[in-house]
Amino acid sequence: MQQDLSVLYDIFSRTQASIGGFMSILTPVITNAQTEHERLYFHHIYEEEEQRLDRLAVFLPKLAGFLEEADTADYSSTTFITLLQDINLEKFGLHNFLEHLELSLFEFQDEERAGTLQPMQETTRSDYLVVKEILTRINEEFLPQVNHVKISDTHAVQSAAHGHEHDHHHEVPSVPTASLVAARKGLSVGSLKSFRV
Amino acid sequence: MQQDLSVLYDIFSRTQASIGGFMSILTPVITNAQTEHERLYFHHIYEEEEQRLDRLAVFLPKLAGFLEEADTADYSSTTFITLLQDINLEKFGLHNFLEHLELSLFEFQDEERAGTLQPMQETTRSDYLVVKEILTRINEEFLPQVNHVKISDTHAVQSAAHGHEHDHHHEVPSVPTASLVAARKGLSVGSLKSFRV
Numbered sequence: 060m061q062q063d064l065s066v067l068y069d070i071f072s073r074t075q076a077s078i079g080g081f082m083s084i085l086t087p088v089i090t091n092a093q094t095e096h097e098r099l100y101f102h103h104i105y106e107e108e109e110q111r112l113d114r115l116a117v118f119l120p121k122l123a124g125f126l127e128e129a130d131t132a133d134y135s136s137t138t139f140i141t142l143l144q145d146i147n148l149e150k151f152g153l154h155n156f157l158e159h160l161e162l163s164l165f166e167f168q169d170e171e172r173a174g175t176l177q178p179m180q181e182t183t184r185s186d187y188l189v190v191k192e193i194l195t196r197i198n199e200e201f202l203p204q205v206n207h208v209k210i211s212d213t214h215a216v217q218s219a220a221h222g223h224e225h226d227h228h229h230e231v232p233s234v235p236t237a238s239l240v241a242a243r244k245g246l247s248v249g250s251l252k253s254f255r256v
Numbered sequence: 257m258q259q260d261l262s263v264l265y266d267i268f269s270r271t272q273a274s275i276g277g278f279m280s281i282l283t284p285v286i287t288n289a290q291t292e293h294e295r296l297y298f299h300h301i302y303e304e305e306e307q308r309l310d311r312l313a314v315f316l317p318k319l320a321g322f323l324e325e326a327d328t329a330d331y332s333s334t335t336f337i338t339l340l341q342d343i344n345l346e347k348f349g350l351h352n353f354l355e356h357l358e359l360s361l362f363e364f365q366d367e368e369r370a371g372t373l374q375p376m377q378e379t380t381r382s383d384y385l386v387v388k389e390i391l392t393r394i395n396e397e398f399l400p401q402v403n404h405v406k407i408s409d410t411h412a413v414q415s416a417a418h419g420h421e422h423d424h425h426h427e428v429p430s431v432p433t434a435s436l437v438a439a440r441k442g443l444s445v446g447s448l449k450s451f452r453v
Contacts, residue, residue, distance in 0.1 A: 096359075096362045099355065100359060103355045103359065106351075106352075107304075107352060110348050110352075137334065141338070151307050154303075155300070155303075158296065159300075161296060162297060162300065165293045165296075
């Protein structure tokens with residue numbers, strides 16, 4: 060457990076640093092936006108990351124505090140359950156960050172910005188998968204009620220643990236889009252000319 | 257206090273219903289997306305609202321439980337402080353929803369969808385302002401440490417309460433965009449032709 064929490068601490072510290080780099084790319088784009096739509100779009104992403112940055116500023120010291128006492132910590136305490144809920148929330152934060160980076164890479168295709176965002180995206184994807192795996196393991200061990208409820212209760216209890224898997228959607232069919240189908244056929248597909256800043 | 261919490265309960269119940277309406281507009285757009293960028297963009301918004309829906313499914317019963325015992329509740333308890341943190345988090349959720357609606361209204365300008373989203377946006381904006389006002393009042397009353405710290409600590413403590421104001425940015429200059437300036441001058445400005453679905 061101490062090992063897992065330590066890995067999580069490293070990952071969330073790393074993403075905290077990445078947010079800063081991402082924001083500094085977004086700031087001039089927002090300032091120089093040519094339309095209100097473009098400004099709102101990037102400002103919205105900026106704000107969501109800023110909210111995450113504020114949460115991490117509270118969460119990381121909490122996690123560090125728990126890590127210091129990991130040997131003697133009470134894993135059935137409210138403090139730990141609350142920490143677990145925070146980790147679940149930040150798992151979604153990391154997932155959303157990954158998608159903010161993916162969306163931005165559609166827009167910022169110049170060498171300088173893509174050169175910064177691409178490695179950030181790869182690290183974030185790999186970090187996200189590690190967080191998911193650790194969290195699945197911790198939730199199973201320390202939120203046993205999740206694993207012993209009847210099927211119909213699963214969603215509610217998982218939600219209670221903020222652990223519902225949003226990255227697997229049954230509601231929204233994940234069918235290949237026209238462009239993907241075309242790409243697979245080797246056709247040239249015009250990229251989305253939205254803001255292109 | 258009971259009155260304030262009751263108003264918050266009504267607002268967050270209302271937004272819970274609105275998310276459903278918004279999602280049902282997004283679903284066919286995602287399914288029929290013509291490019292991967294378009295699909296990711298709307299799917300990302302869909303997922304963030306889905307995360308919020310899951311949080312609300314846990315938060316609303318907690319708030320209702322507290323309301324039932326509002327007369328005898330302990331407002332210095334960990335339970336209440338945790339509830340207050342949840343309300344702060346959902347204030348941001350409501351703010352982000354408002355911006356998701358604003359962004360969508362740039363895309364969905366047909367009568368049917370705009371006719372659904374426009375009133376939803378107006379209600380959400382008004383609800384958000386009420387939540388902000390109530391929360392400022394409650395935070396001042398029940399998180400007194402926020403009001404008695406030296407200036408340099410303010411950001412950290414506000415963040416701790418998840419109460420930092422993200423809707424007033426000093427980091428990102430809020431200068432008029434070219435299109436707004438042009439619009440004020442009465443020039444015709446081409447609207448953003450991004451996805452237009």
